[in-house]
Amino acid sequence: MQGWKLFKHAFGMVIRNWREALRIFLVPALLGIVALGLIVGLMFAILPQSTSEDFPEAAAILGFLGMFVVSATLATWCVVAWHRFVILEEMPQGWIPTFNGGQILAYWGQILKLSLVGLVVGAPAVFIVTMLLRTAPILGIVLGIAAYIFAVLAFMRLSTTLPAAAIGKPATLGEAFAATAGSWGSLLLLLLVLVGCQVAAQSAVFTLSAITPILGVPFSIATTVFLSLLNVSILTTLYGHYIEGRSID
Template structure:
């Protein structure tokens, strides 16, 4: 089953390279936590307490923008480094991944294109679906669920442009669709497997909370990190298999 092979390959990618994953993601993540904490502290300290009530929106907007920029930069830095490690065997040196400014900006550019394409499709489709739901909730449900999965699968097919940008081999939307032709069934199974894994890990954390709250927090954090890395590895796997023709057996 192609979907299972893709899913298993993405998991194996993490398991086999967990040391490299730690070298790529650990230090930038810790830097992000420290920088974000300092930023919030400075924001709170820079605004007099008397003015906080009068300007809560300004402080909130500035804090959000600062958090967004720092998080986006650190996250993309790590993701690009991971794609390049897997696809180009670019080994991390020490505990800091290589910083490829041009590839990071290219990655942001492709994210913007994907977001814009999704916006142009989702907004009008959502408006039509809303009208259908108002006329007939049952019909809206019957149309909405398949439409949701169709849009999700289409997005996954297009998402191979992201690892392509990271390794410096740009792929257009049309090339992405052409490369992932006949992948619908495999991608759907992979999505269901990923959803099942998330449900399983969240249920395990919730069950462990009844026994030990601290252990539940640790498990929840660990599984969140693993699932996040798995999502990135799935993108890498899709690009490697469908675009570059690499084996997943």
């Protein structure tokens, strides 16, 4: 039941520290909404005045790039602050979390590294599954599902490098894999519980929206925020338990 304990610990982490979570995530989230609104508004203001055929396309690309950079920066700012609060007990001061620029860049670098590993390993797997789907569809579907689950579990093992980057104690992918040795079964159960939680939450949102649409929208937003924070807390829990040896009982 190790997987259930990991989930319960991460879930309790969010519930117990909801005030700190509010202090860490609220202001950056509001800044993100304002910044994205300004970018979209600027795009709509510039595009009608453009006389160049190429400019609207370039403006759209720059706009989407700007939205991505702003969203990624604000999201990573919050996530790094949350990791540091839980692991280092770095309490939020006021309503604006500390901007740890070096750790944010390290976090991005680790995400890029994980993405490259996933691309290198995943591309051949996708090719093989695609070929099997053409020649032996049933076998291709079975192997495709198995490969997907394996990839997710492998990512969960390697993702312990993300909180490590956030607290300034970088860990290599090899170290992360070694520290989480023997965790396949626990992580599989954790994944199943997370999927069940996601399905239950979405079903609740759909039901409430069908009954009372006015309440459905805020409930959907609150659910999305909670699940996002839960996933971040899962990473924090995996790091604390497997890398630092913390108890989850």
